Amino acid sequence: MRLKLNIWRQKKDEKKGCFESYEIANLSPDMSFLELLDQLNEQLVQQKKTPVAFDHDCREGICGSCSLVINGNPHGPHKGSAACQLHLRSFKDQEEIWVEPFRATAFPVIQDLIVNREALDRIIQVGGYVSVNTGSAPEAHSTPVEKAKADEAFSNAACIGCGACVAVCKNASASLFVAAKLSHLALLPQGQAERKNRTLKMVKQMEREGFGSCTNTGACSRACPKEISIHSIARMNREYFKSLLS
Amino acid sequence: MKLSSHVPSGPLEQKWDRHCFELPLINPANKRKYQIIVVGTGLAGASASASLAELGYQVKTFCIQDSPRRAHSIAAQGGINAAKNYPGDGDSVRRLFYDTVKGGDFRSREANVYRLAQISGQIIDQCVAQGVPFAREYGGLLANRSFGGAQVSRTFYARGQTGQQLLIGAYSALMRQVDKGGVKLFPRHEMMDLVVSEGQAVGITTRHLLTGEVKSHFAHAVILATGGYGNIFYLSTNAIHSNVSASWRCHKKGAFFANPCFTQIHPTCIPRSGNYQSKLTLLSESLRNDGRVWVPKKAKDSRLPKDIPEEQRDYYLERIYPGFGNLVPRDLASRQAKFQVDAGLGVGSTGEAVYLDFTEAMNRLGKKSLSEKYGNLFQMYEKITGENPYKTPMRIYPAVHYTMGGLWVDYNLESTVKGLFILGEANFSDHGANRLGASALMQGLADGYFIIPSTITSHLAGCLPVSEEKKHISLRESEKESEERLQNIMQIKGSKTAGDFHRRLGNIMWNQVGMIRNKTGLEKAIEEIQNLREEFWKELYIPGEQSNKNAELEKAMRIADFLELGELMAQDALEREESCGSHFREEYQSAEQEAIRDDENFCHVSIWENKQNEKTWNLHKENLDFKEVPLSVRSYK
Numbered sequence A: 001m002r003l004k005l006n007i008w009r010q011k012k013d014e015k016k017g018c019f020e021s022y023e024i025a026n027l028s029p030d031m032s033f034l035e036l037l038d039q040l041n042e043q044l045v046q047q048k049k050t051p052v053a054f055d056h057d058c059r060e061g062i063c064g065s066c067s068l069v070i071n072g073n074p075h076g077p078h079k080g081s082a083a084c085q086l087h088l089r090s091f092k093d094q095e096e097i098w099v100e101p102f103r104a105t106a107f108p109v110i111q112d113l114i115v116n117r118e119a120l121d122r123i124i125q126v127g128g129y130v131s132v133n134t135g136s137a138p139e140a141h142s143t144p145v146e147k148a149k150a151d152e153a154f155s156n157a158a159c160i161g162c163g164a165c166v167a168v169c170k171n172a173s174a175s176l177f178v179a180a181k182l183s184h185l186a187l188l189p190q191g192q193a194e195r196k197n198r199t200l201k202m203v204k205q206m207e208r209e210g211f212g213s214c215t216n217t218g219a220c221s222r223a224c225p226k227e228i229s230i231h232s233i234a235r236m237n238r239e240y241f242k243s244l245l246s
Numbered sequence B: 001m002k003l004s005s006h007v008p009s010g011p012l013e014q015k016w017d018r019h020c021f022e023l024p025l026i027n028p029a030n031k032r033k034y035q036i037i038v039v040g041t042g043l044a045g046a047s048a049s050a051s052l053a054e055l056g057y058q059v060k061t062f063c064i065q066d067s068p069r070r071a072h073s074i075a076a077q078g079g080i081n082a083a084k085n086y087p088g089d090g091d092s093v094r095r096l097f098y099d100t101v102k103g104g105d106f107r108s109r110e111a112n113v114y115r116l117a118q119i120s121g122q123i124i125d126q127c128v129a130q131g132v133p134f135a136r137e138y139g140g141l142l143a144n145r146s147f148g149g150a151q152v153s154r155t156f157y158a159r160g161q162t163g164q165q166l167l168i169g170a171y172s173a174l175m176r177q178v179d180k181g182g183v184k185l186f187p188r189h190e191m192m193d194l195v196v197s198e199g200q201a202v203g204i205t206t207r208h209l210l211t212g213e214v215k216s217h218f219a220h221a222v223i224l225a226t227g228g229y230g231n232i233f234y235l236s237t238n239a240i241h242s243n244v245s246a247s248w249r250c251h252k253k254g255a256f257f258a259n260p261c262f263t264q265i266h267p268t269c270i271p272r273s274g275n276y277q278s279k280l281t282l283l284s285e286s287l288r289n290d291g292r293v294w295v296p297k298k299a300k301d302s303r304l305p306k307d308i309p310e311e312q313r314d315y316y317l318e319r320i321y322p323g324f325g326n327l328v329p330r331d332l333a334s335r336q337a338k339f340q341v342d343a344g345l346g347v348g349s350t351g352e353a354v355y356l357d358f359t360e361a362m363n364r365l366g367k368k369s370l371s372e373k374y375g376n377l378f379q380m381y382e383k384i385t386g387e388n389p390y391k392t393p394m395r396i397y398p399a400v401h402y403t404m405g406g407l408w409v410d411y412n413l414e415s416t417v418k419g420l421f422i423l424g425e426a427n428f429s430d431h432g433a434n435r436l437g438a439s440a441l442m443q444g445l446a447d448g449y450f451i452i453p454s455t456i457t458s459h460l461a462g463c464l465p466v467s468e469e470k471k472h473i474s475l476r477e478s479e480k481e482s483e484e485r486l487q488n489i490m491q492i493k494g495s496k497t498a499g500d501f502h503r504r505l506g507n508i509m510w511n512q513v514g515m516i517r518n519k520t521g522l523e524k525a526i527e528e529i530q531n532l533r534e535e536f537w538k539e540l541y542i543p544g545e546q547s548n549k550n551a552e553l554e555k556a557m558r559i560a561d562f563l564e565l566g567e568l569m570a571q572d573a574l575e576r577e578e579s580c581g582s583h584f585r586e587e588y589q590s591a592e593q594e595a596i597r598d599d600e601n602f603c604h605v606s607i608w609e610n611k612q613n614e615k616t617w618n619l620h621k622e623n624l625d626f627k628e629v630p631l632s633v634r635s636y637k
């Protein structure tokens, strides 16, 4: 098959970029979307041109590195997958495709399709953990955890920290990311001691980083490669108000 | 140079406790005077960084990715072993130890393996306390399952994303220390060189992957936790940026490399579909708990699997290994798949695959319970292949997955360079010639959480103060050397891409240094790799500049090191004239195609010393002594 790609190109240290078009032929429908970019880059290198810079590593939807907006959708057209899990069989022959970086005030573009997402690490840094020094843990079976709660905690802990929720949100809010971490720990007995403080600190840091506020459109949850539920945001809001009041 | 493993004396069960007692202590107030560099933020590096900072050391942590949470460990699926014996099925520290030594085909160090088994339970305690959401039973207690090669259920898991959950635990502990100021993070930094002054590791030199800045960093000790080198095969299940360069740079500065040819080929991966393929995807071998492996009895049978009646199928693992069936260790399962494919019995469009069938499990357990156990793996398979495993058998084929070989370390995890410690997949330590499923996560976390925080004092307490002047000189020299290396590679200005060389190297490795090896093939491989290396340094082309994000340059630097390692792997495989674990030499097999080990001549670790400024090596041997698990033929029949 054959595709026409319009890819966002932006030089390092420059404020502006633009789309550039590339035609690419002899593609197999079984090829992954990132392999398509590999092939394009290999061609560009052979023509002594600068290849397209993009973040990637695991290529199986778990590391959260890849961060492409494909035809207006973060991670592309499918629910519950990351861009690296997208295959060309999802496109029509001769289709025109638009590829951009994840965009948000808090995610400045570094070069081409690479953005800076360190803000997400800084949110975790202020409280996204249970404070337990190595070696001080009690025997694992001393605290049973209701299976349903453990499963729900897992569903929230499944967040890969990619930032698709931010990229898709019209307010560039990081609410789903923060809510997932707060939910994961609030649902488990281990997370109780620091519950209030954690909520206050992480929410405050989210605001400080310049993420917008949530207006409940649910777009984040639909774009999330791990399909984290919008209910988590409601939980975060409850947690936040409870923490403020107590 | 005389190598000593520094294994403490005394009974096996007491060695670690005794050693911890005998290790020097560093006064809490003095700890913050020591700076420690940790390279890598996978399970080993993240857990080490967090634990050392908790103790009060000043830690500097480096990784390639934009966030420490994205390290390759994130992709581990199936689980982590621990000898908790929660199911009460007869597990114990001794049994985990025994299984690991036997699984490693008697090529690991007993004392290290015993310590690993001893620590395993504490790891689970630590992770649960951090909020790792392991799978649980309805009663609220932790669930366990059995995993390739084990007859007890000792594997803890979090759906099919165990690595992710453990790494998020270690990453959050790390970020907590970043917040407290105990750890300074350096993401998007690639290690270029180890700085050695007077035989002692005193820092590293890095390249910033966005700006190209080359800079050296001082430390009193350097900890390398940079993962395995499976990507030398081009196609592997490793993340794209996994590499050998950090280890290789240390090797060039005096760290010896042990058992480089021990490479694990994982039996359950999605077969490749075409030449454009950039990596292979693993499907957790937990699938073998309920899936049955088969091929058609007739060669080149092109019927759909559903049209092949039961009696015309060969469930070959169940047939050959009735005791273990589909759960035989990885090396056996992989090799048998290759034998079937080589005999023309392979399936799918390329003929390079075998079936993994869930029909029987669907009937026994029902779709709901099957999807609870394997839902995300089935989904992953369907996303990649477009086929639904609930309806049609999966197609699987072995792929390179893990490297047991790595930098040589003693009992303290210290390499042959003083002050340089190696953790996780990057060291050679615990898995011998073959690693059991769910044991890498255990080892990475044992090294990082529990071993290095104790053993690092063996170096720190005695390390000599480095004079400011000497320190300055060696750091600057290393920067200069790295900059020159970068310039040299940028200046080649040939016409071939780095990817082109990587694919060609991968082919040589897979065909001649892969699942099945022989003398002629290995000798040919050495010659071909030498030629390819020469061509690389003449014909490579890298676009762009050094001072920008330059993925081609990053790739080329890593491939340059793979092109040297490849030769050493082939040489190691050539020198080891026996078949053991993952290392299968065609010349050393029985009439039934089973491996023949040679304990008389090869019951040792092969340790390679790089001759200064030369591309040749000296071989040293560490003899292995099996006192607790008597040497026996590993039989799973």
Ligand SMILES: Cc1cc2nc3c(=O)[nH]c(=O)nc-3n(C[C@H](O)[C@H](O)[C@H](O)COP(=O)(O)OP(=O)(O)OC[C@H]3O[C@@H](n4cnc5c(N)ncnc54)[C@H](O)[C@@H]3O)c2cc1C
Pocket: B039, B040, B041, B042, B043, B044, B045, B062, B063, B064, B065, B071, B072, B073, B074, B075, B076, B077, B078, B079, B080, B162, B163, B189, B190, B191, B192, B225, B226, B227, B228, B237, B238, B239, B242, B243, B245, B246, B282, B284, B401, B402, B423, B424, B425, B426, B437, B438, B439, B440, B441, B442, B444
């Ligand atoms: C798909 C898959 C599934 C697996 N499943 C399991 C399982 O179920 N159970 C199990 O026990 N094991 C499993 N394994 C094996 C296990 O995941 C790995 O062995 C383990 O995670 C390695 O951890 P590590 O900390 O040693 O290194 P890694 O996680 O590989 O981390 C390496 C770190 O080093 C950094 N780094 C590397 N090179 C450099 C450099 N030059 N400069 C700076 N930084 C550098 C990287 O950025 C990264 O942070 C699996 C492996 C794969 C590939």
Ligand code: FES
Pocket: A055, A056, A057, A058, A059, A060, A061, A062, A063, A064, A065, A066, A082, A083, A084, A085
């Ligand atoms: S590359 Fe890891 S999630 Fe896409």
